[in-house]
Amino acid sequence: MLKRTLFVAAATLASFVSTAKADTVLTVSYALASSYKATQEEIAKMFEASHPGVKIVFRAPMATYDDVVSDLLRAKVTGGAPDVAYVGMNHIGLAADRGIAIPLDRLVKDASELDGLGYYPFILSLGRVNGKLYGVPFAISLPVLHVNLDLVEKAGGSLENFPATWEGVTDLGRKIAKLDGKPIGFTFQYDAWGSWTLNNLVASAGGRMDGANGCGTGFESEEGRWAFDTLQMFHDKGMPALTWQQVPQAFAAGTVGIAAASGSSIVKYEQQSKGKFRYATLPFPMKAANGTLAAGGSLVINTASGAEKQKMAWEYIKFATGPEAQTVMVKNSGYLPVSEIAAETPNYLGDYFKVHTNQAVQLNQMKTLSPWFIWPGESGIKIFSVVQNQIDAIIGGKARAADVVPELAKEVGVMLPTCKASK
Incomplete structure (x- = not known):
């Protein structure tokens, strides 16, 4: 009996000591496992080692950034939130307004700490809301043209004389579609969540998603109508309604000539195209000289x-957005770094971008960066679904842009919440 008592006591003491020495656990939530899983796991090992x-x-990876935010909003009520979360670039305002992200300013020692982290000068502005820092960008994507050079050249095109307008790009796509084997000439990622590619069409024309005074929508502005008319043109010129999940499979198989989509697929496409076809990227066509691109x-x-x-x-956030972790992220994915030190230092990514010119195409467009828009109010995320339904109708040939725009602006x-700006 005494032996049993001593054994139980020893076991209890061992358990207490083990608990006392237990690791500090940080739970992390993120989305898009196909893009980020390997990167997240490698960064975690590096952080734990240091x-x-x-x-x-x-946490089990979510399907989309919207799912991460929805989970955080539920946890705000029920409890059980993670310690760190990766959300979409357009979610920072919502995260701040709903109180799911804490201001990082209270954890920053002084201004010199942020200055010493080596971010691009404009990067932290993407994480600020009303002057406070609520998040730090981790990975940036910009839209690019993914090009199957073999199909382009068979259709009479070339990289040197590639069209710089959507009209020219879609015309080249039609020529590609007439080649033997009937490849898909052109696709556009019309169903990107958060209206990201619509946002980019509008921004590339120098416009904005909301009204000029921040009230209502910008759909009926000149730039807004042009963006929807461009989507209409894509349908009229024969672009198939392939989803964002279907296009990568078709492109990797060598059956798509030109795909306008996020540059985050560059590394994957480079790997998948080896031995099949020549792959290149080109800049997203800009409509106006003052045009910008929404940071995905x-x-x-x-x-x-x-x-x-x-x-x-x-500490984890600083590490994940620092040069060592950013180098891992870029090489694994195709996203752009937020760390200028990483991008410019030869041992990190400086030499890498000189060799990997497809990724450098995005990097060269960083100067055009603008925020990814999110609608204000309780229905902000729901509005994206409403807009997407109408885009689907245009691309699917079930509605015309000229009819959709005024109705969508009203809907x-x-x-939207009552606008307090002066009319």
Whole structure:
């Protein structure tokens, strides 16, 4: 009996000691496992190695950034939020307004700490809301043209004389579609979540998704109508309604000539095209000299509870957006780095971009960066679905842009909060 008592006591003491020495666990939520899983796991190992006593535990990856945010909003009510979350670049305003991200300013020692982290000068502005820093961008994607050079040349085109307008691109796509084997000439990622590619069409023309004074929508502006008319042109010139999941498979098989989509697929396409066809990327066509491109990708927010967890989450965020981790992310994915140090330093990505010219195409367009828009109010995310339904109708030939635009402007308008700006 005494032996049993001593054994139980020893086991209890061992359990207590083990618990006392247990790792600090940071739970992390992210989306898009196909793009990020390998990167997230590698960065976690690097962070754990440099921070003994800290363990990174990942939640099951979500399908989209919207799903991550929806999960965070539920956790705000029910509890069980992660300590760190990767959300879409357009979600930062919502994350701040709904209180699911804590201001990072309270964890920053002083201005010199941020200055010393080596980000591009404009990067942190993408994570600020009303002057406070709520998130740090992790990976940036811009839209590009993915090109099957073999099909382009068979159709009489070339990289040197590639069209710089959507009219020219779609005309070349029609020529490709007439080749033997009936390849798909041109695709456009019309169904990107968060209206990202619509946002990019509007922004490339110098416009905005909302009204000029921040009220209503910008759909009926000159730039807004042009964007929807361009989607109409894509349908009229024979672009098939392939989803964002279908296009990568078809492109990798060598059956798509030109695909306008996120540059985040570049590394994957380079690997998949080897031995099949020559692959290249070209810049997203810009409509206006003052045009911009909406920054896609993700940023990291601190959702931890308790001072110590929040401090460690901030350490993780700095590490994930630092040059070493950013180098891993770029080489694994095709997204752009937020770390200027990583992009410019030869041992990180400086030499890498000189060799990997397809990824450098995106990098050269970083100067055109603008925020990815999100609609304000409680219905902000729902509005994206409403807009997407109408885009689907245009691309699928079930509606005309000229009819959709005024009706969509009204439908979205009533879903928006009352605008206080002067008319």
